[in-house]
Amino acid sequence: MLLEYAAIAAFILVTTLIGFIAIGLGTIFGPKHATDKKAMPYESGMNPIGPGTRRMPVRFYLIAVLFILFDIETVFFLPWALVFRQLGLFGLAEMFLFIAILLVGYFYAWKKGALEWE
Amino acid sequence: MPDIQEITVDDLKHLVSERAIQGETVLLNMGPQHPSTHGVLRLLLELDGEIVVNCIPDIGFLHTGVEKNMEAKTYQKAEVMADRLDYLNTVGNTLAFSLAVEKLVDLDVPPRAQTIRVILAELTRFQSHLVWLGTSALDLAAMSMFLYCFREREYILDVMEMCSGQRMMTTYIRPGGLWRDVPVEFEAAVRNILKTFPKRVDEYEALLTRNPLMLDRTYGIGKLTGEECLNFGVTGPMLRASGVKWDLRKDRPYSGYEQYDFKVPTRTEGDVYARYLVRLEEMRQSLKIVQQALDKLPMGPVRSNNHKYVPPPRSEIGVSMEALIHHFKLWTEGFEAPQGAIYSAVESPRGELGVYLESDGGPRPYRIHWRTPSFDNLQSLPLMSKGVLVADLVAIIGSVDIVLGDVDR
Amino acid sequence: MEKNLQPILGMLKKEFGGTASEYRGDVSLVIPSGKIVAACQQVQAQGFELLSALTAVDYWPEESPRFHVIYQFTSVAMNLVLTLRVPVPGINPSLPTISHLYRNANWRERELWDMFGIIFKGHPDLRRILMPADWEGHPLRKDYPLGYEEPQFTFNFEEINLRKPYAKE
Amino acid sequence: MGVEQKLGNMGIATTTLEQAVAWSRTNAMWPMLFGLACCAIEMMSAQAAHYDMSRFGMELMRPSPRQSDLMIVAGRVSRKMAPVLRRLYDQMPEPKWVISMGDCASCGGVFNNYAIVQGVDEVVPVDVYVAGCPPRPEALIHGVLTLYEKVRGMKFAEIKK
Numbered sequence: 001m002l003l004e005y006a007a008i009a010a011f012i013l014v015t016t017l018i019g020f021i022a023i024g025l026g027t028i029f030g031p032k033h034a035t036d037k038k039a040m041p042y043e044s045g046m047n048p049i050g051p052g053t054r055r056m057p058v059r060f061y062l063i064a065v066l067f068i069l070f071d072i073e074t075v076f077f078l079p080w081a082l083v084f085r086q087l088g089l090f091g092l093a094e095m096f097l098f099i100a101i102l103l104v105g106y107f108y109a110w111k112k113g114a115l116e117w118e
Numbered sequence: 119m120p121d122i123q124e125i126t127v128d129d130l131k132h133l134v135s136e137r138a139i140q141g142e143t144v145l146l147n148m149g150p151q152h153p154s155t156h157g158v159l160r161l162l163l164e165l166d167g168e169i170v171v172n173c174i175p176d177i178g179f180l181h182t183g184v185e186k187n188m189e190a191k192t193y194q195k196a197e198v199m200a201d202r203l204d205y206l207n208t209v210g211n212t213l214a215f216s217l218a219v220e221k222l223v224d225l226d227v228p229p230r231a232q233t234i235r236v237i238l239a240e241l242t243r244f245q246s247h248l249v250w251l252g253t254s255a256l257d258l259a260a261m262s263m264f265l266y267c268f269r270e271r272e273y274i275l276d277v278m279e280m281c282s283g284q285r286m287m288t289t290y291i292r293p294g295g296l297w298r299d300v301p302v303e304f305e306a307a308v309r310n311i312l313k314t315f316p317k318r319v320d321e322y323e324a325l326l327t328r329n330p331l332m333l334d335r336t337y338g339i340g341k342l343t344g345e346e347c348l349n350f351g352v353t354g355p356m357l358r359a360s361g362v363k364w365d366l367r368k369d370r371p372y373s374g375y376e377q378y379d380f381k382v383p384t385r386t387e388g389d390v391y392a393r394y395l396v397r398l399e400e401m402r403q404s405l406k407i408v409q410q411a412l413d414k415l416p417m418g419p420v421r422s423n424n425h426k427y428v429p430p431p432r433s434e435i436g437v438s439m440e441a442l443i444h445h446f447k448l449w450t451e452g453f454e455a456p457q458g459a460i461y462s463a464v465e466s467p468r469g470e471l472g473v474y475l476e477s478d479g480g481p482r483p484y485r486i487h488w489r490t491p492s493f494d495n496l497q498s499l500p501l502m503s504k505g506v507l508v509a510d511l512v513a514i515i516g517s518v519d520i521v522l523g524d525v526d527r
Numbered sequence: 528m529e530k531n532l533q534p535i536l537g538m539l540k541k542e543f544g545g546t547a548s549e550y551r552g553d554v555s556l557v558i559p560s561g562k563i564v565a566a567c568q569q570v571q572a573q574g575f576e577l578l579s580a581l582t583a584v585d586y587w588p589e590e591s592p593r594f595h596v597i598y599q600f601t602s603v604a605m606n607l608v609l610t611l612r613v614p615v616p617g618i619n620p621s622l623p624t625i626s627h628l629y630r631n632a633n634w635r636e637r638e639l640w641d642m643f644g645i646i647f648k649g650h651p652d653l654r655r656i657l658m659p660a661d662w663e664g665h666p667l668r669k670d671y672p673l674g675y676e677e678p679q680f681t682f683n684f685e686e687i688n689l690r691k692p693y694a695k696e
Numbered sequence: 697m698g699v700e701q702k703l704g705n706m707g708i709a710t711t712t713l714e715q716a717v718a719w720s721r722t723n724a725m726w727p728m729l730f731g732l733a734c735c736a737i738e739m740m741s742a743q744a745a746h747y748d749m750s751r752f753g754m755e756l757m758r759p760s761p762r763q764s765d766l767m768i769v770a771g772r773v774s775r776k777m778a779p780v781l782r783r784l785y786d787q788m789p790e791p792k793w794v795i796s797m798g799d800c801a802s803c804g805g806v807f808n809n810y811a812i813v814q815g816v817d818e819v820v821p822v823d824v825y826v827a828g829c830p831p832r833p834e835a836l837i838h839g840v841l842t843l844y845e846k847v848r849g850m851k852f853a854e855i856k857k
Contacts, residue, residue, distance in 0.1 A: 029717070030789075030790070031790040031791065032790070033790050035786060037783065037786035037787065038786055038787055038789075040783075040787070042760055042761060042762060042787050043146070043147045043149060044147050044148060044149025044150060044151045044152045044160070045122075045147075045149050045150050045151045045780035045781075045783050045784050046122060046125075046147040046149040046150070046160065046780065046783075047122055047125065048147070049125060049126070049127060049145040049146075049147070049162075050127060050141065050144070050145055051141075054141065054144065056167075057166070057167035059167055059168075060167070117167070117168055117169070117507060118169075121779055122779045122780060122783060123659070123660050123661060132651070132652060133652060149780075150777060150780050151728075151729075151730055151759070151780065151784055152759070153729055153759040157731070157732075157733075157736070158732055158777060177656060177657065178655075178656055178657040178658060178659075178774070178776050179774060179776050179777045179780070180732060180733055180771070180772065180774055180777065181657040181658065181774050181775075181776065181811050182733075182772055182774065182807050182809075182811050182812055183666060183674075183807065183809040183810055183811035183812070184807070185642075185667060186666055186667055186671075186673060186809055186810070186811075187673070187807060187808070187809045190673050190675075190809075198806060199806060199807070202733070202734055202772075202806065202807075205733060205734035205737060206737065221551050222551065224551070249737065249740075253740075264744065265744055265745040268740065268741050268744035268745065268746065269744070269745055269746060271741065272741070272746045275741075285738075285830075285832065286734060286737065286738070286830060287734065287829060287830070345576075348576040348577050348603060349576070349629060349630050349631075350630050350631050351577060351578055351579065351629065351630075351631030352631075353577070353579075362603060364603045369606050370606065370608075458550045458551065459550065459553075459555070459584075459597075460550065460551050460553055461553055461580065461599055461608070461610065463579070470579055470601075472579060472580055472599070474580055474582055474597065474599065476584055484584070485582075485584045485585070487580065487582035487597075489579060489580040489582075489599070493634065493635075494631045494634075497630065497631050497633065497634050522733070523733050523734065526657060526774070527657075657776075658775070658776065658811075659775060659776045662775075666810055666811070671810075672810070673808075673809050673810065674808075674809045674810030674811075675808050675809065676804070676808060676814045678803065678804070678808065678814075679803065679815075691815075691817075691818065692818050693817055693818065693821070694782075694817060694818055694819050694820050694821050695821075696821055
């Protein structure tokens with residue numbers, strides 16, 4: 001039992017290590033010449049007009065939330081996909097129920113016009 | 119080196135809506151360096167979230183002062199700059215320049231030269247539409263279309279290089295005919311193009327025309343009616359996609375275009391999808407013209423023998439005294455064009471490419487103005503982009519098919 | 528000269544008193560600058576929907592009509608082409624705008640202001656279009672230098688190298 | 697380079713590290729999508745399938761200067777574009793190089809007038825000049841390979857602190 005958890009722990013350890021090594025090498029070896037011009041925001045080569053941070057329309061937030069919602073739904077597929085052969089018919093029905101519930105949410109969002117931009 | 123001028127909202131207040139002045143809408147630069155502006159075009163967008171409230175184009179980032187520079191050069195030397203104006207329609211530019219000079223000095227062009235000019239002009243139109251199709255499909259995320267189009271384009275560039283030694287900037291068409299005759303392999307290469315390209319155009323059609331993604335992104339977007347087009351001076355495929363049948367090759371034929379029968383494709387919707395269909399059909403018609411011109415290619419000289427304006431062939435120089443004098447005068451001082459002003463226009467892939475040429479009797483053009491189609495086609499962009507999403511604005515810019523060398527001159 | 532252009536030309540000459548001339552098949556009509564907006568309205572009414580070109584020529588040493596502004600019209604319906612020429616004096620040259628009649632005159636007039644310094648009264652947004660906003664002088668005028676710089680070949684490499692403003696890092 | 701600032705020249709250790717760094721730079725040098733005029737069309741055909749600059753590590757043309765190591769100035773630089781070009785060069789992260797593609801970028805080319813900057817080396821320091829108007833895609837790739845020689849030849853000692 002412990003062995004499986006050790007495998008997952010090793011997996012997590014290696015992935016975070018790779019991440020840190022990649023970024024660490026960059027910060028250690030990379031040359032650093034911070035100039036004020038380099039820090040200016042990039043706007044296709046021109047000066048940005050007006051303040052950078054300002055009130056954003058709520059639709060951006062709406063789309064972001066909808067994305068996260070359906071993205072988490074796909075995250076639940078992954079463990080299910082590993083073991084759905086052992087689960088047999090029960091697992092299949094269970095997953096369809098899960099999807100059906102989320103589809104109701106999807107159609108609700110669609111009909112309320114959350115997907116259109118205006 | 120001057121820094122970039124600081125632009126504040128209040129010196130644009132006569133252009134933007136008052137919501138921008140209160141800071142409700144964002145003023146964003148879709149600036150000179152942007153993947154989907156097809157060159158160094160800067161669009162100052164007034165955005166309300168993703169909706170474009172106002173679009174103020176700012177051009178001039180590729181202004182090369184060609185008109186001023188051409189006034190300082192003789193006619194032969196000035197033509198070299200004509201190629202670089204609309205760098206996707208290089209043969210068309212030299213054709214427009216040569217036709218203008220021939221109209222001014224009343225120079226005759228032998229039939230063989232006229233036919234070869236038509237063949238090269240139509241191949242350049244095809245190649246220009248290929249670059250348009252490749253880049254605007256790339257903007258709509260059809261990445262492979264870019265690679266297909268540039269693969270076909272290599273065949274046409276090989277033909278150009280075979281004739282003139284240069285892939286793009288050929289300067290092969292000179293006032294009075296051509297620089298020299300086409301090589302022997304010219305006919306075989308063009309036949310090969312005529313054999314393979316219709317199938318390739320069908321492949322593009324199969325990939326894009328009934329593709330639901332393409333339809334969602336292009337159908338009903340960027341609409342322009344015929345009257346609006348004419349009022350904005352829009353010509354070329356954009357005008358024909360709005361239902362006005364006006365093609366200089368058909369209505370004011372030049373260089374022997376009246377001998378070929380080809381269809382001028384027009385649509386009525388006037389949106390991005392209609393322009394796509396019109397340009398695709400034009401590619402097919404260009405191949406038909408090349409086919410007819412190649413079948414009917416007459417033998418004979420490729421340069422007019424009026425040696426006051428056209429340098430004599432090298433073989434004659436060793437033999438006759440007048441040829442030597444003409445040769446020497448033409449290549450040192452250039453020819454004197456008679457006093458007068460003319461306007462002659464050709465149909466470039468983007469629209470009516472006109473040359474207003476005025477001469478004061480000297481060897482240099484006194485004033486040459488290039489009426490370039492993209493300059494006027496781009497003026498209709500603010501009208502088309504009112505109230506569309508930024509993603510649709512990208513599709514509209516692709517459909518206008520602007521070339522910034524054409525716009526800024 | 529196409530035959531169905533004659534009546535239009537005759538009517539324009541009578542109404543605006545210009546002098547017509549023909550050269551290599553192009554018909555052009557010289558019109559005094561005061562009547563240009565009325566002439567353009569009349570030409571548009573006659574069926575010339577397309578203003579295909581709007582440019583200017585600088586006859587520099589002559590001072591009285593130093594500039595000629597050229598309006599090139601095309602009629603798509605009748606397949607006709609007509610040119611109107613307007614002489615403009617050299618000292619603060621100005622013309623009324625026709626951007627309300629033909630909308631592509633908007634940028635064309637801005638280009639003429641940028642390149643020749645001809646002011647178009649009533650233009651909605653007369654700014655420089657091709658040159659940088661803080662540029663002095665009007666490049667396409669004949670008395671404006673071409674800006675020719677001596678190219679750097681092998682024989683004059685050193686002395687040009689000294690005064691060439693290379694970019695610092 | 698970071699390590700050079702800290703450790704100084706350590707003979708064998710830094711030479712192998714130099715080769716490793718030079719190998720990583722030359723095999724993944726991403727150019728900035730910065731096409732100005734006619735040379736941009738030749739750059740696009742050099743990037744497309746037939747000439748395929750991706751064989752030399754230039755897999756992507758990054759539109760933003762933040763993710764690009766190389767700026768190919770492809771085309772004529774007008775007076776209005778020069779400050780924008782300088783701003784984009786400043787905004788590129790540090791190990792950056794410039795290829796000036798074509799005669800117009802290298803020396804003003806056929807346009808010797810008021811509107812064109814006579815050679816882009818007045819705006820940004822240039823590493824490799826590619827001649828031609830427009831240069832053939834092979835000429836551009838040859839320019840890229842000359843730049844790779846220059847990058848491989850970079851010793852840590854001379855790199856500016």
